[in-house]
Amino acid sequence: MRILVVDDERDHRECLSNYLENELGHQVTQSKNGKAALAQFQKNPFPMVLSDIRMPEMDGIQLLRKLKELPQGRYVDVVLITGYADMSSAIEALRGGAYDYLMKPIDLIELRAVVNRIAEHQSLLRENYELTHCFEEKLAQSVRETETRLKDLQKAYAEVVGIGEIGVFSKQMKKVMELVKRFREDRTVPVLIEGETGTGKEVVARLLHYGEGEVTAPFVPINVSAISPNLFESELFGYEAGAFTGAKKTGQKGKLELARGGTLFLDEIGDMPLEFQPKLLRVLEDREFFRVGGLKKISLDLRVICATNRNLAQLVKEGSFRKDLYYRLNVARIFIPPLRERQQDIAPLARMFLARYAEQKKRRFKSIHPQAIKILEDYPWPGNVRELENTIERVVLMYDEEEIKPKHLEFLSLENNEIIESQSSALDLDSIVLPSDTLYLEEVEAKIIRKALAKFGGNKSRTAIYLGISRNVLNRKIKKLL
Template structure:
């Protein structure tokens, strides 16, 4: 082991050098502590043995200088003490000295101390190697995890639907930018308005997940699909025995399941008026009670709502609470219909074509200009959802590398295709040859009869009825109100 020895007494210095050499070590003597310090900083010495009382720099100062320098802090320092230096030597141990030797130095004690230092240095080297190995392994694993995380994020965007968002148009880009802004502040409730099929839930997921993902839950409720008598229990949960038919042990509601994530209330206009004040209270106080409960519970989730009806008009008609409407609208997004942002159609169609080709193991790789013209000129009353369904149908039925006009011939501009359903075929009324009777027509009654027959045909499904009649769900809702 290489050892640096420092002592201004040349006789003691030579004695130490001889004994250490006989023990098989490599001693390097110095009488000047400043020069010894400079040497220690240039070349590594596992052990430094130094006298305490020396001119220019005493042994304690040398010890502190060695321990305060990164290049020498790992070396072991052994002090040589005289009879009057015992208290100083003991204090030096607190400054990092490994041990001390009393004068006159006993060869056996010196050999024992040096041996312990050699073992200590061996342990330090082993630990250093282990740490290096561990660091290398951690970096290797971290690199793998980062790659896996990137893949997981890509998969998350696919599964959550975030990857469906295409922002070729300025309107969509504004929506996405606002969604990213709302993601950063979970305390702000957000209201997303737009026609059916415009991708409101996708934007809600973008608000929740952001660009890099979120581990907290995303809990969605379709307000139109829950019977009014069960709505409160579904939202707030219930305690045991809260009502006839309740679970024996009680049950958490969606407010509780959302935890610190996002509660998404789709078709919020369908929420019963009697429950709207309770939701407002949750948003204001961030607390709630289960049905039949007496313990106040904290609510920590973000609230995002979606509506395909004009909530402002419903408020004026007394069909939606004004105070809840304004509370939900702190963060507001309006997604324009696809027909008003046709710049998004080529990119969306290409995305859906690629996705469906992979899922159905088809060879489609592109869309011909003629087919794209058909897509661009179609009214898309079902919006993005209708476009995706149309591409899926074309890929399912046909084969080839390019999507051709004949593959989407069912998108005849003179025909209506229901969003998410099979085509209804041609319109059964021949408009050109239609003859009016001589007697006056009750247009209102005729319109009502047509709407009623369409509702009967689709078993009361308003979305399918509106698509069949070629009107928006909001327009159908207004007609039904009349």
């Protein structure tokens, strides 16, 4: 052990040093006064300092205090030497943090015992420091590993809940993402997402809810157009036992309750029956509701996100959507432009989908030929991002090459011709001659639906796209009119 011996009497200092070195085997450094000892300690701290109390310039008590004030003096053990008649100084030394004191003349057996105790104490201090340092290093490493694991889990969770990797390349989509981040901060304000079919409205809704995957609260989606009007109220609000014929004996929670603490996503809000719109408005404004047949108020602890591919402002003018509900929903509005209006997104999105599906389906595809990129950019994408993704998946499924070439996209030309043909043969409303007597609108609508179904060989999905309505709305109209 390294020991600093401090004494202004040379003979006494050397006598102590010789005993500590030759008899006890320690490394000793000598210092003739307190100031010199302090300077030596600051350069190279010692685990033990043995110092006389009475010295000129800086006595042993002052040296002790100075040492204990130093950051590196935290672990030093100081032993002070005092005369029999100076016991008050010894007591003051112990109070000041000295490890022990020795009386003059020094008993060598007692000195040996003190030094051995300090050597053992210093060994324990080193062991404790090493254990603490090792623990802190392992803790820091564990924290880093946990953070990495958390990020991996969040990424995997994001894929599971449907947000995954979203392509943000154009200015329009960057603006959309800025609005998503801004609107996430306030869960009490409903968000309205507008955009054509396939633009990614539900993906944006899930991003609003899940963020980067750090949220585990429920995300409850409802396709408004898929719910029968006579079931809409019970689906949304739930019902109590015996609320109506056929109700469960235990009652049932509605979507509003199932989404508590999370998000309720009302997709195709433009198809909501007019008679239920005031009830939704009241829920949004009062932040509370009743179950069907219930008397107990239930607080609304959730975020409401609505989406539509229809022009709500136009629906308001037509009288099929309430103006007050539209104004309530239009506070936090996100519009997702169609893919044809953000052409710069097409190539990077295509590459992103190619990398994803090539990995999933174990294909060799790595790139897209420039001519193939041009074909993708020239195509109008009526189905927007969803259609682009499906197109890339189709190519990866059908072929196994290193590059997507123009020949792989020939089917797009055929589909594009159909789109152009349908656009060129669009109905000329100015040429329609209205009858002089009564015109029954439902009959006209029924004839149009029949002709559209015939045009697409009874394919309801393509017919719905052609008519600009959802498949569920088409099914309801077929059931009602045909």
